[in-house]
Amino acid sequence: MAILFLLLCGTAVIILGYFSYYFSRGHFVQRTEAIIDTELSYVSQWQDPARIARALDRPGRVYLLLSPDEKKIFGNLDKLPETVSLLAEGTLTFSTKPVSGSNSSGSNSSGAAPSGPKSSGSGSFGTEKDYAAKIYTYPNKNRLLIGIDITSVTSDYKLMQWLSFLSIGFMVLVIITSYLISRFVVSNTNRIAVTAKQIIETGDLSQRIELTSRWDDLSYMAGIINDLLDRIQLLMRGIRQVSDNIAHDLRTPLTRLHHNLEDLRSQDHIIQNPQAYETVDKLVNETDQMQRTFNALLRISRIESGKQHSAFEPLELTELLQDVIELYEPLMEEKSITLKQDLETVALQGDRNLLFQAFGNLMDNAVKFTPAKGWINLSLRKQGAEVIFIIEDNGPGVPPSDLGKIFDRFYRAESSRHTPGSGLGLSLVGAVTDLHNGHISAENGEKGLRLTIRFS
Amino acid sequence: MRILYVEDDQEVLRYISNGLKQEGHNLDTADNGKDGLFLATTENYDVIIVDRMLPELDGLTIIRTLRGSDNHTPVLILSALGEVDDRVKGLRSGGDDYLVKPFAFAELLARIEVLAKRNGPQGSQQETQLIAQDLEVDLLSRKVRRGGQAIELQSREFRLLEYLLKHKGQVVTRTMLLENVWDYHFDPQTNVIDVHISRLRGKVDKDFDVSLIKTIRGAGYIIEDNP
16 A cells, blocks of 8 residues: 555656656747747848847847857857857857947858858856857858847746755655555554454453554544443443343242242142142243243353353364254154255364254254255365354245344244244354354255354 | 252242252251351261352352362252353362252252262262163163163163163253263253153163153153162
8 A cells, every 4th residue: 555655656746847847948948949039030131240239239138240260250248158058959058247248340241151040149247147049150151149148047947946856855755754654554553453353353352452652643543442442341241230130130039930830839739729730830831931031041142242262172063063963863753854964074162062052953943944854954064264064954944034133032933933932042053153253144045944154 | 868058049048948848858058158168067968059159158169168178078059140151160169060040949859869879878889780670781781671671772872771770769850861961061942852761762661561761740750760
């Protein structure tokens, strides 16, 4: 990024500098040439030196008529300047001090000769001045130099040149500064990103972005993000507090209710009355179900908010899956479900009880929704650094509009409202997958639902 | 059986106490950690039930102190926290079993009976043969015979039967089976265990007049030693 920016700016500066140089110079050269050409075209018609001198003797002009043997005939210059440089093709430029006064005599002489304008100029009154000049050679080999004072123009030009250099220098300064700023910004945003990523991955909300200074905007932003993290941490603590409070305040009375109902169920007068017994038994089961849902909910929120990895150990995922399959095998046998499995040996760091619960829930779901004589496909394979687990059944699947919702708490498909379950099974799977750095996604497969878990 | 129960929730304490007394157990109770530890160190108990969160001294500290002073009375931890993590912590600090509130009384009863037996005189020695009524299981050759008739079992069925027989005369709950036979601590959403038991029954009880594996309503399963 920074380098790209540097290149673009550098190119812009070079182009700008070149253009300002080229245009100012070109324009000025053309104008000066035009003036001298006009005057030369008049003067070259005339033979009378006095007339020429009169015509040219104006402020800001230098002129010099030289005989072929380099002798001054007339003019306000004594001789051709020694150092000249070429301003453009046919136009010279030089600096000189013009001789004060100046009409020296001189006759024009005519001579035939092919002529071409040649130039050179000089002039001055006291201080040294810059001139642009052209030289015209008469047919008699006399040469006339006409020069125009371009001091103001060249000083403008020099100023402009100086300004361009200044602006180029300034731009370079800008580039260096912006490069430094962008480096600073990038390294700081990266630091923020790294911290944020660590927090997401580890769930450790106590991490903060390190502040190196106080004056810049990024540190200000980092400070605000830190404040935000403080607040999130506080809220998370609040949530945990609430769920702990729920656990403590609601579970205990629920336990009592359950206990008292069980107590009631075991009393003789209830046992002797079948109708009453059945009612109480139903109530016991009802509170039992409530407790289960409650526990599952608390468990999910614990897994989601805690990100506890302390029960993690290296384990063979394949063996764990075999155990899950073995546990559910009689259920599949009862429904004559065919299980196709393609399991590679995969090792993983994880919490075996939670993983068993998660895969158990998936298996349970699949068995529940697969019709009799249906099939379930399981596959576990390694793909690069990823471990991919797929479970697919030929049950009714899930409406496409609901695919995103199936991991939500208490989601239950219309078609499964009448089947037993709390709607928390897949939420728990989602939470456990998250805890293991995995990602679960759902789609409708060939026939039923296909769930894919990717552990990275 | 002599039991110490340390619990700060009076309601639960009363309910469990009543239940245990009805079952004929000799019960001491304490409603804070300090009193609990005092009783645990000065008296002899078959089983100690300790709530994790207690005033004065928490349950895990009590267990650690007991174990530190070479007291190996089986301890069952009760907890409202119910996380795998907590469970691991509880068992690491020296607890023998861990039960999450809310629990069914039958579950607690089944577990303390198993715990007490484990520490009993015969629990420590290795048995190679398990016998209940006319059922014989040889643990070394992994052969099962009933009334002289050989029965073929798959490995999980064998382990299920083995666990039931090792605790014959005691109620074994579904969670206990999951934890001990499958070695996973989790909450099955359906009656998977029942299906496994009915498969086992199909092999062990089907051709016989007396069914060995009995269902205890609201609790679990049991194999009785005598018909």
